[in-house]
Amino acid sequence: MKKLMCLCLAGLMILGLAACGQEKQKATTEEGFQPSLDKSADGHISVAGGYDNFEALEAEFDRFNEYYPNVELVFTKVDDYNNMIGMVLDGNDAPDIYVNYSWMYGREQYQSSIDHAEDLADPALGLNLDCIRKNIILNTKDGSLPMVPVFSNTYGMLVNNSLFEKEGLKVPTTYKELVDVCQAFRDKGYDNPMMGFSKEETTSLFTLTAYPFFCETVAKDAEAVKKFNALEPSAGEYMRPTLEKMEQFMKDGCVNLDECAKIEDNYDAVILRFFEGDVPMMLCSGDAVSGTKKRESRSEAFIANPFTYTFVPVPMSDGGANFLDMPNLQFSVNKESPDLDMANEFMRFLVTPQELNEMAKNKGLMSPTKDLSFNSMYAAFGSVPESRILSPEEFGLTDDAVIQLRQAAYQVGTGKMTIDEAIAAFGTFAQE
Numbered sequence: 001m002k003k004l005m006c007l008c009l010a011g012l013m014i015l016g017l018a019a020c021g022q023e024k025q026k027a028t029t030e031e032g033f034q035p036s037l038d039k040s041a042d043g044h045i046s047v048a049g050g051y052d053n054f055e056a057l058e059a060e061f062d063r064f065n066e067y068y069p070n071v072e073l074v075f076t077k078v079d080d081y082n083n084m085i086g087m088v089l090d091g092n093d094a095p096d097i098y099v100n101y102s103w104m105y106g107r108e109q110y111q112s113s114i115d116h117a118e119d120l121a122d123p124a125l126g127l128n129l130d131c132i133r134k135n136i137i138l139n140t141k142d143g144s145l146p147m148v149p150v151f152s153n154t155y156g157m158l159v160n161n162s163l164f165e166k167e168g169l170k171v172p173t174t175y176k177e178l179v180d181v182c183q184a185f186r187d188k189g190y191d192n193p194m195m196g197f198s199k200e201e202t203t204s205l206f207t208l209t210a211y212p213f214f215c216e217t218v219a220k221d222a223e224a225v226k227k228f229n230a231l232e233p234s235a236g237e238y239m240r241p242t243l244e245k246m247e248q249f250m251k252d253g254c255v256n257l258d259e260c261a262k263i264e265d266n267y268d269a270v271i272l273r274f275f276e277g278d279v280p281m282m283l284c285s286g287d288a289v290s291g292t293k294k295r296e297s298r299s300e301a302f303i304a305n306p307f308t309y310t311f312v313p314v315p316m317s318d319g320g321a322n323f324l325d326m327p328n329l330q331f332s333v334n335k336e337s338p339d340l341d342m343a344n345e346f347m348r349f350l351v352t353p354q355e356l357n358e359m360a361k362n363k364g365l366m367s368p369t370k371d372l373s374f375n376s377m378y379a380a381f382g383s384v385p386e387s388r389i390l391s392p393e394e395f396g397l398t399d400d401a402v403i404q405l406r407q408a409a410y411q412v413g414t415g416k417m418t419i420d421e422a423i424a425a426f427g428t429f430a431q432e
Contacts (some may be wrong), residue, residue, distance in 0.1 A: 032354045035067045036126070036345065042070035043342040048088060048095035049329070050081030056362035063358075064349050071342060086112030089334065096337040097347065100147040100330045102138050103399040117146035117332040118340075125344050131353045132368045135391035136327045147330035148351055149368040151360055154324050154381060155208040157194070157314050158274050158282040158289065162307035174315050182254045185280050194254045195273065196283030197266035201410040204266070205255065205283040206246060210409035211402065212324040213316045214242040215390040222395070229401045236426025239405055243412045243419045245316060250413055257414065267291060275299035277307060283314065286328070289377065290364035312380040323384040325391045328365055404429050 047057065054075045061073040076095065078084050082104075088094060089112055100117065104110035120127055121144060129137070129148070136149050159171055167188055172178040185193035196205025218224045218238055227235040249255070263269045267288050272295060274282040289311045296302050313321035331350070337343045349355060353369045360367035361375050372382030392402070407429035411417035417425070 032352045033067070033349045036348070037068070037341060039068060040070060041068060041342065043068075043072070043339045045071060045073045045097065045339060045343055045346055046093075046095045047073070047075045047097045047099075047331075048078050048081075048085070049075065049099035050078060051075075052077060056359045059362055060350060060355060060359055063355070064346055067349070068342070068345070071346075073346070082110075086110065089113065089116045094334055094336065096339060096343040097331055097333055100332040102147070102327055102330065102393060105138060105140065105146070106398075113332065114146050116334050116336065118335040118344075119144040119146065120148050120333065120347070121145035126348050127351045128348075128353075129351065131351070131356070131370065133325065133370055135389065135394045136325055136368055138327070138330070138393060139396070147332045148347070149327040149330050150350065150356060151328035151363065151365040152368040153286040153326045153328040154366060155212055155285050155314070156283075156311050156381070157196075157208075158284055158292070158309055159312050160274070160277065160280050160307055160309055162309075163190075163277075163280045171312060172315050174320055175318050178315050179252045179254060181280075182252070186253075190278065190280060192256050192259050192279055194281045194283060195260050195263065195270075195279050196255065197263050197270055198257055198260040198414070199264070201406055202266065203285055203287075204406075204410055204413075205260065206409040206413040207406045208283045208285065209249060209314055209316050210242050210246055210405065210413075212314070212322040212390060213245055214239065214405055214409075215324060215392065215395075215397070216317060216322050216388075217241050218397075219390050219395050225395055225397060228404075229396065229398045231401060231404065231427040233427055236404075236408075236423040239408055239423060239426065240419065242405065243408060243422055246409050246413045247419060249316070250415075268295070271295045272299055274309075275302040277301055277305050286311070286366050286378075293364055310380060311377050313384060320388055321384060323381050323389045325389050327368065327393065 057075055064073065065071065078088055081099070085098060089098065094116070098113070100113050104113050121129070127148065132149060133152070136152055138145065138147060140146070164171055167185065169181055169184055172181045182193040196208060198204050198206070201207065218228065224235070224238050228238055263273050266284065268291070270282060270284050270288050271292055273279065275295065276299075292309070296306070313323050315321040331347065333340070333343050333347055350359070353371065356369050357367045357374050366372070366378050366381070367375065372378050404426050408417075408422040408426065412419055412422050
């Protein structure tokens with residue numbers, strides 16, 4: 001009996017300890033970042049990037065200083081960043097942390113940005129990579145992780161929710177609904193139900209609509225992706241369904257190209273034109289969305305007649321809208337940093353749901369975390385079914401190959417080429 005009682009007590013103690021461990025782990029997760037270094041430690045951490053200013057990051061500096069008040073953190077803009085970052089990293093004043101991009105990986109001219117990067121997948125660093133959407137984390141050949149997304153990006157459309165509510169219409173979720181709602185707006189006197197930048201290819205309205213649709217057609221075809229990336233001439237045929245959709249899109253009268261041509265650029269001018277208040281849907285990227293808040297006060301029309309707006313995916317498919325999920329800015333840690341421990345501590349602080357979400361919201365960009373519901377601007381993307389979330393990082397489309405699609409879609413959409421001509425030109429398009 002005594003032995004039995006001892007065994008029972010031992011079992012209860014084990015269960016109790018396990019429960020305590022689980023509660024401790026749960027509490028740590030809920031509390032977020034827990035400092036691992038001496039809080040009185042001093043140091044100097046420099047972060048390099050291409051932004052003119054990075055107020056959202058500087059706010060994170062202030063929050064980090066609540067834990068480490070003696071650590072100085074500064075952001076430095078590097079002119080002509082993409083071409084100069086390698087030279088900066090090889091210099092005497094190399095940054096401790098620097099902005100990196102997935103498209104730099106595998107390109108010889110940017111190899112220095114990869115070579116200098118610490119492997120952030122190392123478990124010893126303790127980064128909470130599980131809080132980031134797995135499909136936007138860079139896949140490397142050796143399994144290392146030279147960069148971590150701190151912002152993400154996507155393509156979609158700004159929606160004037162006030163106009164939809166006023167006219168008793170619903171935001172479309174399928175292609176048929178999109179065509180129908182455009183017609184409904186035209187019938188109500190809105191000349192341009194949808195607009196977007198069309199002067200040049202770069203992030204034109206054609207790229208914004210064609211790229212997610214194209215990804216849907218090749219995402220599960222590894223052989224197609226391989227041939228497309230190799231720029232095999234025959235791979236141009238993979239673009240046909242997308243180019244046919246672009247041609248149909250224009251025939252369905254969703255977009256007035258003559259009016260779109262009056263928009264001077266795909267950032268400032270797109271936003272200000274949308275703020276005129278007579279455009280129900282404005283095609284743009286998440287980068288443009290990030291500039292909306294600051295430009296509300298620059299639009300006399302918006303000041304006079306403010307309205308509510310959100311960013312939603314464009315439903316180019318009959319099956320619904322696709323969420324093209326892409327990393328935006330990514331951070332790398334310079335493995336030669338003289339204060340490597342503190343640089344890693346800052347990254348451990350930053351790569352948490354709380355801080356990444358806060359920084360993304362302050363910057364106006366999409367967070368790379370798994371929960372998008374915290375920001376109403378991007379919440380619609382969090383509701384897209386998993387089967388319709390598409391990421392080039394996962395199925396491996398290269399930037400050089402995507403340029404061919406973007407140019408082909410632009411040529412067909414603007415009527416400068418037929419579908420057959422654009423397919424025949426695959427592999428010969430140059431980036432503008």
